Amino acid sequence: MNKKLDTILNELIDLLKSALISIIVVVILTNFVFKPIEVYGPSSLPTIREGQIGLSSIITLQFRDVRRFEFVIFPQMDEFGQIRKDNQGKSIFLVKRVIGLPNDTIEFRNDQLLVNGEVVEEPFLDNPLAQQYKDRGLLFTQNYGPITLKDDELFVVGDNRRGSSDSRGELGPIKVEDVESVGLFILYPFDAFGVVR
Numbered sequence: 001m002n003k004k005l006d007t008i009l010n011e012l013i014d015l016l017k018s019a020l021i022s023i024i025v026v027v028i029l030t031n032f033v034f035k036p037i038e039v040y041g042p043s044s045l046p047t048i049r050e051g052q053i054g055l056s057s058i059i060t061l062q063f064r065d066v067r068r069f070e071f072v073i074f075p076q077m078d079e080f081g082q083i084r085k086d087n088q089g090k091s092i093f094l095v096k097r098v099i100g101l102p103n104d105t106i107e108f109r110n111d112q113l114l115v116n117g118e119v120v121e122e123p124f125l126d127n128p129l130a131q132q133y134k135d136r137g138l139l140f141t142q143n144y145g146p147i148t149l150k151d152d153e154l155f156v157v158g159d160n161r162r163g164s165s166d167s168r169g170e171l172g173p174i175k176v177e178d179v180e181s182v183g184l185f186i187l188y189p190f191d192a193f194g195v196v197r
Helices: 002-033 128-135
Strands: 034-038 054-059 071-074 093-100 104-107 113-114 117-121 143-147 153-157 181-188
Touching: 002 034, 002 181, 034 181, 093 104, 093 113
Parallel strands: none
Antiparallel strands: 034 054, 054 181, 071 093, 071 181, 093 153, 104 113, 104 143, 113 117
16 A cells, blocks of 8 residues: 555656646746747738737847847837736737837838938838738838937837837837847747748
8 A cells, every 4th residue: 555655656746846847947948048929919910910829039139139120029018117918917018020220210201111311122011911002002101200219229110011009109119128039930820830031
């Protein structure tokens, strides 16, 4: 009887050890390596769709600065400087594409991006949604700026230029230090599996 009890006790201890190790690994990965992301809203259609689930790299920011045109993940702040929460009390994070880097002067004119007065192509906007507006003689990216960023600011915009709340509006430029992770790798749904460009 004691032998059977010892066996059960040993198996229980092994199970608890495995569970504890798993929890520690998940905590380390999600705080220092990858940030899990679930997309809400249409602000980056058609590049990123609502309901997609993926990972964004935290560790990359330890080795290099944010780059133009990559996606960044940062917390949505309220008017008191606190991170906004959803109905379940989870922190809300935004996913936007970096258009302007520190000290850049950013302007949108006639559906063209100007960075420091020079036209810069945005190949990711070569999509059916943008084309619908152009076919109707409308600007997909409405005229904006110029605005000059401070040395600690980024200018971020959603790919759905007509349906994104971003640096062109009340969000304004974001602080470099507020960026928690960069890039996006979609895990689900499987038809979108891979790195978002």
